[in-house]
Amino acid sequence: MSGLSIQNLSMRFDLPDGGAVQALQDVSLDLKAGELLSVLGPSGCGKTTLLNIVAGFLAPTGGAMTLNGHEIHGPDAERGMVFQQGALFEWMSVRENVGFGPSMKGMPVAEKNQTVDHLLDVVGLQDFKEKAVYELSGGMQQR
Template sequence: MSGLSIEGVSMRFDLPGGGHVQALKDVSLDLADGELLSVLGPSGCGKTTLLNIVAGFLAPTDGRIVLHGNRVSGPSAERGMVFQQGALFEWMSVRDNVEFGPRMKGMPAKERRSGADHLLDITGLGAFKEKAIYELSGGMQQRVALARCLANDPDVILMDEPLGALDALTREKMQGLVLKLWKETGKTIILITHSVEEALLLGERLLVMAPRPGRIHREYRLPFAEAGVNEDLRQVKKMPDFATRREEILSMIWEMEEEIMGRTETA
């Protein structure tokens, strides 16, 4: 039995004036526990819609999500979400943000503080525990968001463009942190990104989604995430196969975008 199953998921949104938009059509996928999946595709291909269905924020029109044999019917702590903007509590300290989930679950203060301090240490924030969120850089805030997600000990971590708002250097450092946390925690991770390079670096499996109605166009199994755990990411990007895959996928998405533009011009 796979850890997470996406079974024939379709999503249709009804329009106010009549008609509908088919955002996803018959998407199926099995993920084993501990897999790292990146999802890539042109705008409007349903990436975020699919992630929101896995999170339980949306109910699919057809199909279902199953986690460890149980059907997903709504949000749950077993599926943690990290957004592009951290959605942190600005009025709380860094440590209090990370402790929030365990506190809501009734975890004793000593235990949750110890757990929060451990996560802040491994995310490189040990010296910033008492700082207010507004005192941190964007990259540091995303580290807090990751630590807060991990504090709830989810089975699956869902990441919606979590690094998209960061500058290039900070983004590269955060990519390394994601790989480190994946390897150290053994969590299943699904990451949505618009960056081909990031999808290649952070996906031991990579899905390329086709434009609306969103569906799986191509799947890759890649060695770069595993290599990036122990090697400098800049060296990984210099691998000949990395460049080959990058150009292949860029061309694929470019053709999809051209197709979308052609539809728009003739509509």
């Protein structure tokens, strides 16, 4: 089946004092390609933990998870993540921040520069490309 399949997913965080927090327990769902899912719940119920596991940033302590039939074992270009808080490198310019992913992917410099210019045009930040992150408004940083 194409899509996201989560079967009996659990996540337990062991605490330094010997205690533990069970953030998720036996979560199961099947999401077909093209379907949309909203995860709602009170603060502390495990929503962000679930998203971090799907993104590959955390390894669950139990259960299995596949995307398009392939097990998820870590971050992958097949999945994206929009963070709750800004995830910008403050020592880099806007242009350098936008170009970081393509650089890590090994994209040739000319192609990367063209991609970065296009993306900055799309989000309306072309005039701010050489600015430092702290010179942007909060909304601009989110873009």
